Amino acid sequence: MVAEVAVSVLLVKLQNLLDDERVMLPGLRSRVLTAVNELKQILSLLEAANANQGNAIVSHLEARLLHTIYSTDYVTENFLLLRVERRPKGVNKIIQMPLMAFSTQRQLRFSYQMKKFIKSIRAICSNFSEIHSFRGHQYDQAPEVLVGREDVEKELLALLFDNNEQSLRVISLVSEKPLGKTALARTIYNRLDIRRHFHYHAWLHVPKEFAYKDLLLIIIKQIPMPPELKDVEIMSEGSVFDLLFQILMEVRFIIVLDDVCTLDDWHELFYPLADSQNGSRIILTTCHSYVAALADPWSRSLKLKPLNDNESWGLFLKKVRGSKVSSDNTVSNNLKAEVLRICCGLPPAITLLAGMLSTIDLSEWSRVIDLVHSENQSTLLDIVALSHHKxxxxxxxxxxxxxxxxxxxxxxxxxxxxxxxxxxxxxxxxxxxxxxxxxxxxxxxxxxxxxxxxxxxxxxxxxxxxxxxxxxxxxxxxxxxxxxGFLHIHHVHCKPDCKSSSKFRIQRLIDQYSVVKSTSESHIQHLRSYVSFEAQKGDTSNQNIGIFLKTIVNSRGFTMLKVLDLEGIYKPSLDEKIGLLQNLRYIGLRWTALGSCPKSIGDLPCLETLDLKYTNIITLPSSIWKAKNLRHLYMNEVSIEKPSKECSTNLQSLTGLHIGSKDPQIYGLDRCTNLRKLGLTYHSGSDMKTANCISQLTNLQTLRLRSRDRFGQPLDLKLSPMKDHQSLSNLHLFGVIKDGIRVRDLPWNLQILTLSVTKLKEDPMPELGRLPKLKTLRLFSCSYAGSKMKSPRGHFPELRVFKLWKLEKLEKWTVEEDSMPQLLELEIRSCKELKTLDGLQLLHALKELILTNMPEDFASELKKQIDVNKILTNKWQSSNQAKLVLMDAGVGDKMQSGVKS
Incomplete structure (x- = not known):
């Protein structure tokens, strides 16, 4: 079934090889082309054989095919690897060969291997049957819907809002079959009235194997906390437990524990969930009735049942995306009956079948439905298999x-x-x-x-x-x-010498809640990707990662690694010789707290993505400009040690670059005409040069400009005309705009605009309201220094989201009729002097008004103008309260002694 995946991956590589100018021998090109055609044929045969047969013969043939494909994939990767040569002993410098034609001997050897592959693949192809053709289809986005659960939803809401029951209650959603427990819980969890009623909210999917501290941290990270709590990862498991208990003791919370399998799991997770007798609730989803019954004997369990025919058909019609099917009359009664029969009222089966049928013509529905084995009791599994084959x-x-x-x-x-x-x-x-x-x-x-x-x-x-x-x-x-053999997951309970149970060598190694400690040959010899989801800090994860990477770097021939994704790992140790991994394309270091980056990172000729966002890195070696294939470089306020005019013209994203008072042309940015996303921080001395450079980057889609001094204080920001930037839809400006903001200087297709510390003296609303496609407007701290603001009649025709944060002098805002006719969400935060909001009732489309740290009398006045159910009020903990919580949890001394993440 999954053989198509391996075939597809190899097919793409060989097709790209045909476009590689280094492949010079006509005989090799001819054999690669033949191999491509054979792979296309085997893909077609696989799809039909799996859809129509699905027997042991097919499984046997797929096993043979996988061995052949994986072997050839390895040979192809070795052929594509750039050669790395070393100087004689005692000289550390690495010589990287330029992108020249492969040697004749190398091409002849690969040509012979292609000949063997073609012979093998043809032998396997001869055993497959012919099949029907397949064609894809696009779709129109449809909103998420919940159909057929209205009664259960109403009952669940009643239990959540029951004011007569102030004790902590657990409400279980139970069904052995997949009947949409998670979908129902998620719909409830995202409701505005739920967010308004409960102060804190958290969602936790409970894995079958987990590290206890990791799950506690997942809950804590979903709770809005002051900056003092940013380093909770360094705490011990017991301290995290105590901290979570004390935080939840002070508030009314709702927590969803999704897919709880055993009572032991439930007991472990329940202990830190404090019962403060204030109406807190837990929603628990499980497949086991005994877990639901014993989780809270004093509360009710809601057992989900299959949908009836009317509910099933209603869900099906809403999930057939982009189809002409809109009513019962469009589909024959026999076809409708078949759909209902094979789906058995299971929402996942209905949704998946609807998605598959939406890609084909209505006339072909019967043929596809007939492929679902009606005699099989597990029709959901049949639909799952068929959806994959299609x-x-x-x-x-x-x-x-x-x-x-x-x-x-x-x-x-x-x-x-x-x-x-x-x-x-x-x-x-x-x-x-x-x-x-x-x-x-x-x-x-x-x-x-x-x-x-x-x-x-x-x-x-x-x-x-x-x-x-x-x-x-x-x-x-x-x-x-x-x-x-597509991947191997190293679980939390794997032993250091844990090996894959698969017959295939590990290509993609995944760590889930555990860091691999093994450096055995089976783990690294054919490794293409290493991805980790380790959540903890302050443990030995960084050491284990360092040992693991060092082994890969130092092991001769182990240079096939393409993906190194360490997002969230605490300060992983990166070997200085990482530049030897010449096939590396993706390095993900986001949220790692790293303070430096190896200089050899610029020696990676294939590097496409380097993600350093949310790290402690403030400088990057100039060698990074040598990575000519670099397409995405994500940073936070990072300076390059030595600017270079050799900046890659392939760059699509460049964010968080700090150029100070330098001319951006020194970095070659004016030649990066393919840039779509750019984020620059500079001093006011280079504002004109920066404006001139940006005027040449007409393919920009997102632009973030920050003008500030070395202490973070805003400086003057020069806004150049951007009328020619037709693709620019997202603009974020940080810095003082003395001349005010004019719509003639802004991109006409702008959809998102964010202003921060711009200190505008004139009311910006009459100008900004003329932008015809503006959907989101965010006026952040000190963006407007006036006391009055007016949204004129007919302005902001497409605005959906409007945020007003920390406008310290704003006293009155007036909304005129027909202004912001499509506004859905309005947030006002810490505008302490705002006393009057006239015309709020004219915002007929408004669904959500969020008031954060606003005076109570202001909130009371607004409740007289609009439905109170649309208003959500938030008040954050003060810093002193947070510090007390930290001290009680036993981490205050650590913070004062300078412990950092």
């Missing part, structure tokens, strides 16, 4: 890649798409003009269209921020991914 071959490795992440994990799309690129999953051709990043977004969109992947959170501009694989699909595909 995926285009290029999407199969992308889909399977989701199993690298922990179950229920919200994956940042930024991280996911760039990992796909580094792995070589994105298929490009000479006919496609889009950037690889754009093609990757299309792949993700297709998976979402098929209801195989969920979007968890959205960015203000309407693009996906995080996504995840549904739990029932994760359970189905993780064992297959491990059994077929």
């Amino acid at each position: 995926l285009p071959s290029v999407l199969q490795p992308c889909f399977l890649y989701f199993t690298l992440f922990p179950k229920g994990y919200e994956i940042p799309t930024r991280r996911l798409l760039q990992l796909w690129l580094a792995e070589g999953f994105i298929q490009m051709s000479s006919q496609v003009c889009d950037a690889p990043e754009d093609v990757a977004k299309i792949y993700l969109k297709e998976l979402v269209c098929r209801n195989m992947i969920e979007i968890a959170r959205w960015k203000p501009d309407g693009t996906p921020k995080t996504c995840r694989m549904p739990c029932f699909l994760y359970d189905a595909f993780l064992p297959k991914a491990e059994a077929t």
